[in-house]
Amino acid sequence: MTDSNKNLHLILRLWHEYISPYRYKIILAFAFMVVYSITTGAVVKFLEPVVDDVFKNEDLNMLQWLSAGVLITFIIKGLSSYGQGILLNDIGQSIIADLQNKIFEKIARADIAFFSQNKTGRLISFSTYHITMIRNLIAQIITSLGKDSLTLFVLVGLMFYQDYKLASVALIVLPFSIIPLSKTGRKMRKISGSTQSETGDWVSYLTQVFQGIKIVKSYNMESTEEHRAKTYIDTLKQYAIKSGRAKASVSPIMETLGGLAIVIIIGYGGWQVIKGYNTAGAFFSFIAALLMTYEPMKKLANLHTNLQEGLTAAKDVFSILDHQKAIQNKPGATELYLPAGEIKFENVSFSYDDQPTLTNLSFTIPAKKHVALVGPSGAGKSTLFNLLLRFYDPQQGDIQIDGQSITDVTIESLRHNIALVSQDVVLFHGSIRENICYGSPEATDQKIQQAIQKSACDEFIKNLPQGLETQIGERGLKLSGGQKQRISIARAFLKNAPILLLDEATSSLDSSSEKIIQNALANLTENRTTLTIAHRLSTVKGADQILVFDQGRLVQKGPHKQLIATKGLYQNLCALQFNSQS
Numbered sequence: 001m002t003d004s005n006k007n008l009h010l011i012l013r014l015w016h017e018y019i020s021p022y023r024y025k026i027i028l029a030f031a032f033m034v035v036y037s038i039t040t041g042a043v044v045k046f047l048e049p050v051v052d053d054v055f056k057n058e059d060l061n062m063l064q065w066l067s068a069g070v071l072i073t074f075i076i077k078g079l080s081s082y083g084q085g086i087l088l089n090d091i092g093q094s095i096i097a098d099l100q101n102k103i104f105e106k107i108a109r110a111d112i113a114f115f116s117q118n119k120t121g122r123l124i125s126f127s128t129y130h131i132t133m134i135r136n137l138i139a140q141i142i143t144s145l146g147k148d149s150l151t152l153f154v155l156v157g158l159m160f161y162q163d164y165k166l167a168s169v170a171l172i173v174l175p176f177s178i179i180p181l182s183k184t185g186r187k188m189r190k191i192s193g194s195t196q197s198e199t200g201d202w203v204s205y206l207t208q209v210f211q212g213i214k215i216v217k218s219y220n221m222e223s224t225e226e227h228r229a230k231t232y233i234d235t236l237k238q239y240a241i242k243s244g245r246a247k248a249s250v251s252p253i254m255e256t257l258g259g260l261a262i263v264i265i266i267g268y269g270g271w272q273v274i275k276g277y278n279t280a281g282a283f284f285s286f287i288a289a290l291l292m293t294y295e296p297m298k299k300l301a302n303l304h305t306n307l308q309e310g311l312t313a314a315k316d317v318f319s320i321l322d323h324q325k326a327i328q329n330k331p332g333a334t335e336l337y338l339p340a341g342e343i344k345f346e347n348v349s350f351s352y353d354d355q356p357t358l359t360n361l362s363f364t365i366p367a368k369k370h371v372a373l374v375g376p377s378g379a380g381k382s383t384l385f386n387l388l389l390r391f392y393d394p395q396q397g398d399i400q401i402d403g404q405s406i407t408d409v410t411i412e413s414l415r416h417n418i419a420l421v422s423q424d425v426v427l428f429h430g431s432i433r434e435n436i437c438y439g440s441p442e443a444t445d446q447k448i449q450q451a452i453q454k455s456a457c458d459e460f461i462k463n464l465p466q467g468l469e470t471q472i473g474e475r476g477l478k479l480s481g482g483q484k485q486r487i488s489i490a491r492a493f494l495k496n497a498p499i500l501l502l503d504e505a506t507s508s509l510d511s512s513s514e515k516i517i518q519n520a521l522a523n524l525t526e527n528r529t530t531l532t533i534a535h536r537l538s539t540v541k542g543a544d545q546i547l548v549f550d551q552g553r554l555v556q557k558g559p560h561k562q563l564i565a566t567k568g569l570y571q572n573l574c575a576l577q578f579n580s581q582s
């Protein structure tokens with residue numbers, strides 16, 4: 001497809017999917033634009049009697065009529081301009097809101113892998129920067145198709161009506177403007193592509209620095225970061241300057257061509273008036289029409305250049321909207337039926353990219369048992385949880401819960417039955433209550449209180465002046481690491497799912513809170529299948545079974561007593577930890 005075909009394709013797609021639902025408003029806006037163009041033509045036409053009847057023939061009566069006529073025309077022109085203006089704004093904003101909703105929905109529902117492939121900043125810029133560009137694109141398309149084209153049509157029509165020969169001469173210069181304009185358009189497309197990706201990087205960078213501000217400060221990295229920021233800012237400035245220059249380069253060409261047209265007209269038209277072939281009024285009116293084509297002509301000429309930014313943004317946004325999820329419900333997927341809660345891995349192999357992360361894993365986690373996963377950092381323990389929740393699908397093998405392959409059941413029902421306390425605690429802006437109830441909005445006060453007690457949250461919550469309603473800063477900035485962790489455990493307690501996944505859930509806790517939680521977990525694990533990942537081996541001693549992983553393989557399994565008595569990785573890990581503690 002050529003560039004202009006692609007552009008047309010993009011615009012048609014925007015029209016079909018986003019603009020056409022507002023077609024009635026657009027038709028109304030067009031109606032206003034028609035009125036606007038006609039009044040513009042009328043203003044020009046009024047010049048003819050002004051010169052011929054008022055100035056030359058000194059017709060006083062005509063002067064009164066003309067004054068009234070001009071005033072009314074301008075009022076109508078103003079009103080129609082207002083009408084189309086607000087309609088266009090309404091349409092533009094509504095389309096943008098629709099697009100933003102679609103983009104957010106698409107991103108929120110995308111696979112986890114999608115988020116490693118796309119920088120956060122890029123994803124943020126889709127809903128901010130790109131959207132603004134697309135709004136401008138849509139406004140420009142509608143205005144140029146409507147107001148500018150119609151006005152031009154009326155004015156050119158008027159010119160031909162006045163004097164078709166003169167009009168043909170005036171328009172002869174037009175084709176000469178095409179080549180430089182399309183060149184500028186291509187340049188703009190390149191610049192706006194770079195600007196958009198740089199803006200994404202810039203937003204990513206800002207997010208990282210502000211989130212990691214404590215590290216930045218403690219390592220005295222402010223100056224380094226200022227320097228890095230300056231590099232981004234400078235690059236963006238260069239692109240903006242380039243784009244401004246490219247846009248401005250259209251003007252000298254258009255001005256020169258416009259001047260040329262006017263020189264020709266004054267020469268030829270003036271000669272006609274002098275020779276008496278035409279009246280001065282008709283000539284003035286013609287010149288006025290020609291001059292007034294300048295504005296719409298300029299806008300239409302710039303259209304190709306100005307559209308580029310919006311088109312590049314639209315292309316990017318559509319690529320996100322077209323992104324196909326790899327992890328989806330199979331056709332005919334059923335609800336997960338979970339009478340017991342047995343989990344079975346069969347020959348599961350998985351890699352994030354080329355490097356194998358899990359190799360040929362087969363094991364069964366009996367229903368309602370507490371099983372611990374241990375092993376060195378990077379062994380693949382968290383990855384197992386990722387597979388169980390279908391954040392990723394294994395390349396090989398099958399995972400079953402109570403005999404049903406997790407790929408045969410709906411993702412919603414699978415995740416509904418699993419509560420996860422992840423390795424990195426995530427809290428959202430809002431109150432402690434909102435954070436604990438995240439995912440369980442219908443929880444009763446009694447259930448919330450139970451969850452708070454079991455997770456040892458009550459002790460610190462009761463010391464807060466606003467208790468449960470205390471607002472926590474973004475990402476839980478106002479809470480200690482252990483407090484955040486307890487909130488995330490309370491959230492999992494409240495979900496009360498038959499399968500519980502704890503990934504280093506008690507790693508930030510002091511011994512006394514850990515003790516409370518261990519006891520609570522003991523109650524909690526009683527009636528559900530629990531998988532615990534822990535580095536602190538003292539916390540997993542009591543598990544019914546311990547699975548030991550190393551480099552993506554299951555190397556040992558059994559209860560603590562048995563494993564500690566056997567030579568192997570577990571014994572080594574224990575020796576390291578318990579020796580260093582004693």
Ligand SMILES: Nc1ncnc2c1ncn2[C@@H]1O[C@H](COP(=O)(O)OP(=O)(O)OP(=O)(O)O)[C@@H](O)[C@H]1O
Pocket residue numbers: 116352353357375376377378379380381382383384423
């Ligand atoms: N999103 C990802 N993309 C690519 N590789 C990843 C990703 N997440 C983890 N890995 C890699 O997979 C391997 C296993 O990671 P995993 O997080 O499962 O380890 P872990 O056993 O949980 O370690 P830890 O005890 O430190 O949490 C590591 O080598 C890691 O670098």
Ligand SMILES: [Mg+2]
Pocket residue numbers: 381382383423503
């Ligand atoms: Mg991990």
